Amino acid sequence: MGKNLTSRTEDYSKWYNELVVKADLAENSGVRGCMVIKPYGFAIWEKMQAALDKMFKETGHQNAYFPLFIPKSYLSKEASHVEGFAKECAVVTHYRLKNAEDGSGIVVDDEAKLEEELIVRPTSETIIWDTYRRWIQSYRDLPLLLNQWANVVRWEMRTRLFLRTAEFLWQEGHTAHATKEEAMEEAEMIMHLYAEFAENHMALPVIKGTKTESERFAGAEETFCIEALMQDGKALQAGTSHFLGQNFAKAFDVKFANKEGKQDYVWATSWGVSTRLMGALIMTHSDDNGLVLPPKLAPIQVVIVPIYKGTEQLDAIAEKIDSLVKALREKGITVKFDDRDTHKPGFKFNEYELKGVPIRLAVGQRDLENGTYELARRDTLEKQSVPAENVVTTIISLLEEIQANIYNKALQHREASTQSVDTYDEFKKMIDSKGGFIAAHWDGTAETEEKIQQETKATIRCIPINVEPEAGKCMVTGKPSPYRVLFAKAY
Amino acid sequence: MGKNLTSRTEDYSKWYNELVVKADLAENSGVRGCMVIKPYGFAIWEKMQAALDKMFKETGHQNAYFPLFIPKSYLSKEASHVEGFAKECAVVTHYRLKNAEDGSGIVVDDEAKLEEELIVRPTSETIIWDTYRRWIQSYRDLPLLLNQWANVVRWEMRTRLFLRTAEFLWQEGHTAHATKEEAMEEAEMIMHLYAEFAENHMALPVIKGTKTESERFAGAEETFCIEALMQDGKALQAGTSHFLGQNFAKAFDVKFANKEGKQDYVWATSWGVSTRLMGALIMTHSDDNGLVLPPKLAPIQVVIVPIYKGTEQLDAIAEKIDSLVKALREKGITVKFDDRDTHKPGFKFNEYELKGVPIRLAVGQRDLENGTYELARRDTLEKQSVPAENVVTTIISLLEEIQANIYNKALQHREASTQSVDTYDEFKKMIDSKGGFIAAHWDGTAETEEKIQQETKATIRCIPINVEPEAGKCMVTGKPSPYRVLFAKAY
8 A cells, every 4th residue: 555645844735635535534525515534534533522422421411412403593593693603504495306397307396495494503502592491490400511412514615624624523512500600610611621632632732722802602702712733833723612601591581590589591601622623633643654643542553464474374373463462452452453365564554554553563473483573653653573471561551652752742843833922023924934823912902813814814823821911012003912812823 | 290191091192292301301492393302312312322333333334424415416316215215305505694685684695506406314325325436446345334323304294202303313324245145144134233222222122024115215125124012002113224236336336346357236235223213212111100211221220319307317318328329330330319409309209200210219217227228110110128238239130120021011012912813804903993013914015005004004014034934815805925914003
């Protein structure tokens, strides 16, 4: 299997597109902007789902399922939400097809026109808050901590596999609370949960922060986010958690009786991560040889490739491998013994490198005689010969080491790519050359933010939650600024 | 919590509708025909999913994800498929909304009309086989054993929660094979897998069989099914597995080179079960007091209700319960200690009966003194006093006993409701009175089948796989018949 992968320095964007397809993660479908997630890619997403789902449940959330369709009128009920979402979306107008009278095929039946159009959900706040009105009467019904795993559709004009597709998979949490403080705590807690997931499972270092008003979710009063930096110096928003105030409760008339019997509107949050995380995962760790996966999310953690001539040698290897496979599985390690006789070892080595399998063991006649395995780690491509009696413990510690190593490598890259600048000239140069995160002073106005975006394509990724107070002057207008905010070009 | 549940004898259909809502399983949404699956209902579905997903993976299947939308032209490619599915479905015709010029709200933007309409998938054979054409070139690429968990939409005119909804959740397996025999084996294997799941996890006895030609899936050459019988004597199709021949391969031009290098069309299967299984589960076991759940699928297997006056008594109970909860959780048992002070024990007893929690423990001051628990099982409503030292082992064996007991009860009901009849008059009387499965002779023609359906509303549920040869005469036409087939009215 020749990889023929464009190198990152040659064309980062092309490298990404090729890698997603060649590593069998996803591909474009016959439907504009909609992707097919292939089994290998989906297996990674399932591991992400499992880890996140566990974390949601451990923090008291339950899963539920709400309709795919949203009546058009629901979208209009929250004023800023409609501005953000009632634009590019898939609209269902009819509910029947029929055979064309001229025999040319099937056509939409004009008589089956919906009285009110249905929108394929771009996000579910409206349909969920319409439901919450029926579920919430009293403080005893609160908090309501729900999540759903679902597909959503946003009719993007320019799409890229995982990063921006018309249909994508995500989870969306929607919680309801009796007090503002509790809702705000929930939104913040989820930001920390997302960061923990990104760092511990994806080996993805992230910066936690809040969005500026112009970058907030449509309908939110505060948006918390985690922001990551890709190898090409562009940022990627990896997850958002919104404090929605009482906006949706007011729009959908969701009131509750508090302990004193007084009626009040319910406080809300919503939060989500999507298959976009797959894009972040791929772009953060992978190299010119293919995918590099964190062991915690790798569908195959260890692959064993036999090197043999004839079935006799293969049988001898297979017999030896059998107990090793069992021993590794007992330790909860996912292992694949690739004994296909249709492909040569070199082909298999290439394939598993491309697919980012963290550890590869090769075993041939000489290894059998010496009682060793040849072990190769995907992150550094280093090889070592390991005595059979140590191989299980070596693998266990190496999987942990790889997980930590790729995190540290990504962290170092981010730190090396984060600069403070004080003048707009410097800023523009930096953005045009190496990119990265740029900490700069800003006057706090939407106009200045927009001017910077127009002129440089950089946006304010976030105001980091641990930002240090530092009186300064906006690099554009010279007006006073209390701290630096983080700019970058972003995916 | 007063249950106020209509009894089954009074109105079985009303009993079902009320139970689904009152037990917090699901409810109708603001979108016609689309349901909201509530957290308690979804938790049951998640358990079904987990068990099935494990079984699919153990039999070599992998998950993937294909687009929600299907271009209209795809549906037309397989002649009988289009007849079956290109009818009542949600049609996306536009991809943008805009503000109305008269300020009256948002309207569909006529300029954003799709060149080709997109259908929200009613099932995914067409989009998947369009993809398989790119994935399959050689026998080395086969078999391809994929499954997806997804939402699908069929624009049903009359809907009922779980049983028939416009949108529902399901899994759909789509496999590709090099030979007819292998595809047929796969389709049959899945029927057995579904039956095993239904019987072992849902405690739902099923009859395995094949469908007659008129009842087959649109595009299938053979449809295997599992059929269950509800308490009201109506049958419910609980899962189907289709041998699709080369129909979709031909429609989408999916060929492969076999070992001899010769090109041939690929053989296919597809199979699915849906949230309809929730309806089957509810209707099979539940009674006039509410839901009865098999322990293997119950979100809460054991609930503990304290009976106390004042916080001092509650604290004493809570202290004692703490170690019991831990001991049960260590055994993998899901347990809830309901110490809410907002509701009385009687209310809680009613609530957990309604929600079908298999075992309820009550513990009060006297139990503390005597070292006992009051244990109630949901299936028989029997109570017993259990010494504290035996309670964990009693619970473990009782959970198994309940699982077996409700299966046996359902099996006995089915056996008592299965009759052989020889004349059409007898048949009509039986269908109109007690219903149930009726084994009768049929001449094998679609006309007779349709006549029976027109006149009695009964359909042929299946030709059981273990049907015994028995020469007879069709009860309607008197023509020869080689064996009895199974009729019933069905959901």
